[in-house]
Amino acid sequence: MKTLDSQAAAAAGAADSPWRADRRATAVEYYEKLDMPSPSEEVWRYVDLDFALDDYQITDASGDAHELGVGIAASLPQTAGSLLIVDGHVVDAESGSSGAVFGSLRGIMGDQPDLLAPYVGARIPADLDKFAAAHAAFGSDGAALVVPRGVVVEEPFFIDVQAATSGTVAFPHIALAAEESSQASVVVRYRSDDDIDALVVPQLELSVAANANLKVTVVQHWGRKTRSIGYANAVVGRDGNVHLGEAGVGALFSRLYLNVDLEGDGSSANIVGAYFGDESQTLDYRYFMHHAGLNTDSDMFLKGAVQDESLSVFTGMIRIDEGAQKTNAYQTNRNLILSDGASAQSVPNLEILANDVRCGHGSTMGPLDDEQRYYLMSRGLDELRSNRLLVHGFFNEALTKFPEPAIAEVVASWIDAKYRAAQEAGRVK
Amino acid sequence: MSVALQVSNVRAKYGDLEILTGVDIDVPFGEVHVLMGPNGSGKSTLCHVLMGKSEYEATGSALVGGTEVMGLPVDERARAGLFEAFQYPVEVPGVSLNDLIDEMGEVRNDAGFADRVADMADSLDMDRFLERSVNGDLSGGEKKRSEMFQLAVASPKVAILDEIDSGLDIDAVREVAGLVEQLRSPDLGVLIITHYSRILRYMKPDKIHVMVGGKVVRTGGPEIAAELEASGYVDLQNGDATVPAPEVATPFDV
Ligand SMILES: Nc1ncnc2c1ncn2[C@@H]1O[C@H](COP(=O)(O)OP(=O)(O)OP(=O)(O)O)[C@@H](O)[C@H]1O
Ligand SMILES: [Mg+2]
Numbered sequence: 176m177k178t179l180d181s182q183a184a185a186a187a188g189a190a191d192s193p194w195r196a197d198r199r200a201t202a203v204e205y206y207e208k209l210d211m212p213s214p215s216e217e218v219w220r221y222v223d224l225d226f227a228l229d230d231y232q233i234t235d236a237s238g239d240a241h242e243l244g245v246g247i248a249a250s251l252p253q254t255a256g257s258l259l260i261v262d263g264h265v266v267d268a269e270s271g272s273s274g275a276v277f278g279s280l281r282g283i284m285g286d287q288p289d290l291l292a293p294y295v296g297a298r299i300p301a302d303l304d305k306f307a308a309a310h311a312a313f314g315s316d317g318a319a320l321v322v323p324r325g326v327v328v329e330e331p332f333f334i335d336v337q338a339a340t341s342g343t344v345a346f347p348h349i350a351l352a353a354e355e356s357s358q359a360s361v362v363v364r365y366r367s368d369d370d371i372d373a374l375v376v377p378q379l380e381l382s383v384a385a386n387a388n389l390k391v392t393v394v395q396h397w398g399r400k401t402r403s404i405g406y407a408n409a410v411v412g413r414d415g416n417v418h419l420g421e422a423g424v425g426a427l428f429s430r431l432y433l434n435v436d437l438e439g440d441g442s443s444a445n446i447v448g449a450y451f452g453d454e455s456q457t458l459d460y461r462y463f464m465h466h467a468g469l470n471t472d473s474d475m476f477l478k479g480a481v482q483d484e485s486l487s488v489f490t491g492m493i494r495i496d497e498g499a500q501k502t503n504a505y506q507t508n509r510n511l512i513l514s515d516g517a518s519a520q521s522v523p524n525l526e527i528l529a530n531d532v533r534c535g536h537g538s539t540m541g542p543l544d545d546e547q548r549y550y551l552m553s554r555g556l557d558e559l560r561s562n563r564l565l566v567h568g569f570f571n572e573a574l575t576k577f578p579e580p581a582i583a584e585v586v587a588s589w590i591d592a593k594y595r596a597a598q599e600a601g602r603v604k
Numbered sequence: 605m606s607v608a609l610q611v612s613n614v615r616a617k618y619g620d621l622e623i624l625t626g627v628d629i630d631v632p633f634g635e636v637h638v639l640m641g642p643n644g645s646g647k648s649t650l651c652h653v654l655m656g657k658s659e660y661e662a663t664g665s666a667l668v669g670g671t672e673v674m675g676l677p678v679d680e681r682a683r684a685g686l687f688e689a690f691q692y693p694v695e696v697p698g699v700s701l702n703d704l705i706d707e708m709g710e711v712r713n714d715a716g717f718a719d720r721v722a723d724m725a726d727s728l729d730m731d732r733f734l735e736r737s738v739n740g741d742l743s744g745g746e747k748k749r750s751e752m753f754q755l756a757v758a759s760p761k762v763a764i765l766d767e768i769d770s771g772l773d774i775d776a777v778r779e780v781a782g783l784v785e786q787l788r789s790p791d792l793g794v795l796i797i798t799h800y801s802r803i804l805r806y807m808k809p810d811k812i813h814v815m816v817g818g819k820v821v822r823t824g825g826p827e828i829a830a831e832l833e834a835s836g837y838v839d840l841q842n843g844d845a846t847v848p849a850p851e852v853a854t855p856f857d858v
Contacts (some may be wrong), residue, residue, distance in 0.1 A: 568698030
């Protein structure tokens with residue numbers, strides 16, 4: 176086990192290509208300089224960090240994890256490649272024969288030292304905050320996918336990220352790049368057992384070149400004691416599309432800071448989310464949609480529910496640059512509050528510097544609808560059953576927009592089970 | 605013949621507003637009755653009060669196939685055999701009609717349920733609606749069709765259809781009326797709420813009740829539909845001293 180210091184950074188960088196070593200050196204400086212974020216900063220508002228990075232250490236070896244795909248494998252019968260990361264270490268990689276480069280970050284850096292330079296650590300600034308700095312300073316391995324020009328991969332790649340050792344912090348990095356006119360779909364699943372008190376600071380970097388399509392489904396299913404501070408960035412080139420679905424079902428504290436840069440003219444992004452917090456879970460989403468190119472489209476659609484004492488946060492920002500004419504941008508966040516003790520924050524923002532754009536945002540918050548419940552009960556469904564169907568329907572609207580329908584179905588079943596368990600325990604009606 | 609629906613002295617308030625002032629209606633098994641009355645006279649409120657909607661404070665008795673339903677939760681009334689097709693069926697986003705039908709089947713111990721679903725989906729041409737949200741993005745007529753479909757598969761003892769013909773084109777009215785006649789059976793009593801006598805052209809109601817000011821002021825044979833068509837409800841409100849002056853029911857002013 177290693178504490179987070181310069182020695183740990185040196186060990187993490189043992190296999191670095193020169194470009195990564197440079198970035199790491201700068202990040203170590205930032206890490207030492209930066210303080211823990213505080214709720215007085217707008218992007219950290221509403222949440223309390225009741226832990227320190229120093230509470231956790233890096234493991235040299237991965238703990239005993241579950242087999243790859245446990246609990247979700249049935250929904251992914253065919254994959255183009257798969258990879259298992261445990262406690263920050265890649266323990267299993269099946270690169271497949273899809274025509275794409277897929278494997279561990281360190282492995283690919285070893286084979287092709289410069290291939291990943293544009294895709295790893297390039298877009299999420301190391302000085303964004305202390306966690307981002309820690310990721311760049313101490314992160315070692317992860318997964319990378321580069322889909323070459325014109326290559327279309329139908330089956331999804333699967334990246335299983337697990338935490339298996341309490342007291343550890345891990346910095347898994349996932350870089351996914353779709354080169355010009357290529358297509359691929361990737362499923363990333365985060366999980367740990369309920370008794371694993373670990374901290375994970377993952378980063379997901381997506382690069383979508385001209386005319387390329389990249390679908391990414393992220394399933395956050397951490398155990399009840401695991402904390403996660405995640406970052407994601409997507410950059411999309413001319414006429415490219417990124418379709419990202421994020422499901423948040425687990426964790427004690429889970430945060431995702433997402434930035435999408437629609438740089439190319441005609442580029443587009445579909446960002447969909449479904450999250451369900453219970454007990455004392457905090458689910459925290461900070462989404463930034465940046466329209467830079469001409470004629471770009473974005474749609475953010477997130478549905479969240481909280482029960483018991485859970486807290487959820489969604490802050491969304493659509494920024495349309497001065498030159499980004501003909502932009503269409505929409506942002507929707509709907510929240511179900513299922514217990515009096517639960518709360519949700521929903522803060523949509525717009526910053527529009529162009530004048531020829533169509534832009535809209537909506538945010539709602541409230542309990543299950545009485546009229547809808549009455550209707551279902553009038554068909555003979557008792558109250559509990561009616562409520563379950565309403566919760567299911569609420570999420571169905573988001574989950575049907577997810578990139579991989581089979582994964583969305585598993586997520587739906589987890590959400591249904593979570594609500595049903597609370598009903599059976601008498602915590603909700 | 606025994607009574608499918610027996611409503612006795614049902615009164616209901618919404619806050620301080622008295623809407624139903626003592627409703628009495630009997631619908632025997634095997635019969636189809638019609639309830640007419642001016643806008644705001646309390647017809648839809650009667651539906652909701654019988655179904656058990658919580659926003660009304662209600663008293664009185666309502667027997668469905670002999671079971672007292674007043675005081676029961678909504679779902680138990682439904683399972684006692686009461687089905688209502690609503691005037692304004694609410695949209696339930698994300699819940700497909702299929703999901704709802706599955707759940708309806710699960711809560712009913714009814715061996716014939718699955719067969720009825722298959723038959724009625726076919727004869728009402730419902731297949732294309734089954735995967736869509738309940739009442740979501742449906743036209744007015746499609747919503748009514750979906751309500752009729754659910755009625756047919758639920759196989760209740762009492763069916764109350766609140767303005768099932770409103771907003772329907774001529775062919776659809778004929779179809780709904782035909783379906784009601786087709787459903788007519790010794791195990792079912794039907795009460796149809798309507799403003800239009802045109803639906804009566806395609807079916808044979810046994811009785812017509814007229815509601816004014818929150819109570820039934822007249823009951824007669826099918827012939828009174830034509831009378832009402834000619835003279836409206838005004839005579840019934842002003843001519844008969846036993847009918848209270850309608851405070852809440854102002855005819856034709858919507
Ligand atoms: N939930 C409610 N809140 C306030 N007023 C109500 C409510 N329900 C019914 N009312 C009032 O009670 C009266 C009767 O309404 P109801 O909908 O039962 O009339 P109706 O006979 O069905 O009319 P229509 O023919 O227009 O459908 C109306 O004045 C209406 O405004
Ligand atoms: Mg009405």
